[in-house]
Amino acid sequence: MHIHILGICGTFMGGIAAIAKQAGHQVTGCDANVYPPMSTQLEAMGIALTQGFGAEQVELNPDVYVIGNVVTRGKPLMEEILNRGLPYISGPQWLAENVLRDKWVLAVAGTHGKTTTSSMLAWILEDAGLAPGFLIGGIPENFGVSARLPGRPALDPASESPFFVIEADEYDTAFFDKRSKFVHYRPRTAVLNNLEFDHADIFADLAAIETQFHHLVRTIPGHGRIVSNGRESNLDRVLERGCWTPVERFGADAGWQLGALHDDGGFDVLLDGAMQGTVRWTLLGEHNRLNALAAIAAARHAGVAVGDAIAALSRFANVKRRMELKGVANGVTVYDDFAHHPTAIATTLEGLRRKVGAQRILAVLEPRSNTMKLGTMKAALPTSLALADKVFCSAAGLGWNPAEALEPIGDKARTFSDFDALVSAVAAEARPGDHVLVMSNGGFGGIHQKLLDKLA
Template sequence: MHIHILGICGTFMGGIAVIAKQAGFRVTGCDANVYPPMSTQLEAQGIELIQGFDASQLDLNPDVFVIGNVVTRGNPLMEAILNRGLPYISGPQWLAEQVLQDKWVLAVAGTHGKTTTSSMLAWILEYAGFAPGFLIGGIPQNFGLSARLPGEPVQEPGGRSPFFVIEADEYDTAFFDKRSKFVHYHPRTAILNNLEYDHADIFPDLQAIETQFHHLVRTIPGQGLIVANGKEASLDRVLQRGCWTPTERFGGQQGWQIGTAYDDGFDVMLDGRLQGRLQWALLGEHNQLNALAALAAARHVGVPVEQGIAALAQFQNVKRRMEVRGVEDGVTVYDDFAHHPTAIDTTVAGLRRKVGAARILAVLEPRSNTMKLGTMKDQLPASLRDADMTFCYGANLGWDVASALAPMGARAATFDELDALVTAVVAVARPGDHVLVMSNGGFGGVHSKLLAALKDRAG
């Protein structure tokens, strides 16, 4: 069977392409921007990529077109598909029907931490020999790829793992299906990591997102498990609308808790009882909470907590999560995916706890749809309070970055030219500083530009 994927170079649709290829489908695809690293990964799988959405791609004559949510009405290929009455389906629905239907799905939902927590959970199951399949919106470094089909579990030689871990996004499915992606997945185990207002381009307010989360809750069987953040009033409201599934809490006054914290980890507690000490290098309370959620979900499918803790001690974080890109002239440059004010706050705070009194120079690109609309602009100064200086790239925004960051005074500077930003950072950076770059996009390769400029400065 031949599928042609529209919007194939997005992380989610690219993952579907990899899984479909592994499952024996012939896979081709197109996107507006076909470039590395996704293009390289897909081509290495033998997947033919086409630049653009020209209607001539109908001549490929696939059995079905799989549509990513980047595709809108007016797209020339989509219009041709509609005019010809050809079969098409959304990516999440295709995945549900072709891959997830007979699986024990473990879904990780939430405004923040989905990719990291999904990666932790998949790794715990892998460490335990369960050989799970997964589709994650990043590249877990323990695996080196973002998606795969279930493999052969140690417990059942010659068999196929029933487990599939998926990052469950609340963003809408496609232009023709405005439900959140995650309602298609029908998980048996679901993590509700947190819930804040985001995606201002499609949701009018937090209550609208809570409604979508309750749609997810309605799909979870009574013999399943919901692992919910006990510190989130928004998730309490979701569950109070109706819940038919056992629930375990983490991070709150009951259930799974962070015990004594150490420089290299923390004690894992469950109902007031010590489960073990997790020793690792990850920063921040948010990652400790992610770990609790992953341990709880893994226990539901049969992984003892002690074994889960041992797995997380060997966990390597996802790329672009406080990833050190290099050190030049004594200055360390990090790359992080943080883009929502809450994620920015926790990321900077985590680095602050690591580096102590050393200077943190935050370099920020407000690039997400929500940030471009300016919905969260007033929260930015507080989210950057732990940074010594902030350099913000404000090109192509519909709001005034300088005004939004004005409360920070001389600690913030804004730029419309990337090279000018790089020059300004390098001019003030000194040995021992930590430059934290935060964006959910490529940011014009600013990390490499900063490192090259620092190297040139050092002679």
């Protein structure tokens, strides 16, 4: 089958492209911005890419057009598809019908931690010899790719693994399907990591997101399992609307619990107060320890012994762009992190502060997500940045003034409309022993290498 993917350079749609290619389909695609690294990855797979959404692409004559949620009415190609009555389908629905059908789907949902927890879970299953397929919104360093089909289990190499791990996003499916992506996945095991207001461009309020989460809960079978964060009253409220599946909780006084935290960053895992083992790793922050509990619990539902899951996490290599060390220049350490919601910013800074103690942290922030561009979360920014010694914020492309929003933290914060001026200011401020934490859900103009070059 020939599929043509509209919006192919997004992480999710790029993952679908990779999986479709592995499955033997002919894959082509287009996007508004076809550029590395995603374009390079796709072209290396033999996937032909077209810049833009020109109507002439119908001459490719694919069997079906797979539509990403970046595509809107008015795009010439989409209008031509509709006018001609050509077959089209959303990315999540294509995935559900062509890959996830008859699979044991393990879905990880939540406002924060989806990518990391999905990566942990996929790695635990892989380390146990179960060869899961996965589609994750980042690149787990244990795998080096963001998506793949299920492989051959170690104990039964003649068969295909039944397991598929997916990052279950609550963002909408397509312009013609405003349900959250995750309602298409029909998981048997579901992790509900947390739930806060986000995606202000499509959700009116927290209640609207809770409704979508309950739609997900309604799809989970009675013999399945829900692994839910016991610290989240918003999730409790979702489950109180109706739940037909056994629930295991983590992070609270019962269920899966965090035990002692060791000096080397390791921590004990408890189940109903009983010691299960110790995860030995160097990942930072309590949020990652909670992610680990969720992954261990979900993996146990898929048949992985708790001790084996704990041992696997001791070999977990994290995800690119999650407190990723980009380099050290002139004694200054530069990190890259995907944090863009105030809660994620605060937890990321908390983890780094625990690691570096009294050494200075220079936080460099690009408010780039749709929610942040709207200014919905601006009042929470000063508190979220409290643990930083200096804050440098990009003001480019915003409809609000970050200098006004950051006034509560005084002269600790500076804002810049000019990218080069921001880079120069950070480099001028940094001194040996400092830690520069760059936070953005985009490429931020390649700021990490530019900083390292200036600092050298």
